[in-house]
Amino acid sequence: MAARERLPVIFQAPEWLEVRMDIDPAVKPDVVGTITDMNAIAPASVDAIWSSHNLEHVNSFEVPKVLAEFRRVLKADGFALITLPDLRAVARAIADDRLTEPLYVSPSGPISPLDVVFGHQPSMAAGNLYMAHRTGFTARTLGQALIDAGFAEVRVHEGTRWDLWAVATMPQTAEDIFEQLAPVLK
Numbered sequence: 001m002a003a004r005e006r007l008p009v010i011f012q013a014p015e016w017l018e019v020r021m022d023i024d025p026a027v028k029p030d031v032v033g034t035i036t037d038m039n040a041i042a043p044a045s046v047d048a049i050w051s052s053h054n055l056e057h058v059n060s061f062e063v064p065k066v067l068a069e070f071r072r073v074l075k076a077d078g079f080a081l082i083t084l085p086d087l088r089a090v091a092r093a094i095a096d097d098r099l100t101e102p103l104y105v106s107p108s109g110p111i112s113p114l115d116v117v118f119g120h121q122p123s124m125a126a127g128n129l130y131m132a133h134r135t136g137f138t139a140r141t142l143g144q145a146l147i148d149a150g151f152a153e154v155r156v157h158e159g160t161r162w163d164l165w166a167v168a169t170m171p172q173t174a175e176d177i178f179e180q181l182a183p184v185l186k
């Protein structure tokens with residue numbers, strides 16, 4: 001599968017240019033850096049942010065700083081599309097004593113509730129400590145964090161794979177963005 005095909009459908013159109021940022025140089029991002037300090041990216045220069053399983057890797061006290069960075073780099077009509085683990089859904093599996101049983105299989109292999117809460121254990125055992133999880137969210141807490149960060153409108157959706165999806169808009173974001181993102185949020 002080509003890299004563009006792995007993106008949410010809205011970003012697969014040819015007018016979108018993906019610029020990848022990652023803290024881990026081994027994954028060969030366009031920009032090496034942390035989402036807690038995105039100074040390598042100019043203010044108000046980004047149309048959209050696609051944050052897939054990133055926020056859970058920073059400490060909870062750093063989340064407001066990350067979201068402030070997202071707002072800083074987004075254009076006035078931009079938006080953030082965020083997906084991350086749903087701790088409420090995973091907690092149900094933990095309460096059913098399924099801590100180490102696979103919830104699903106990812107490209108990295110089977111993912112258990114233990115992996116969702118603390119980070120992908122096989123990756124960390126192999127030395128990739130960037131995979132550690134340092135915080136977590138429910139739909140309510142993710143929505144509140146985005147509202148507290150000052151996004152103009154926030155919508156959070158519980159996914160079907162133990163995940164949450166959120167759209168956070170800037171003040172001048174087109175109202176039809178939620179319609180455009182509807183296929184992603186199903």
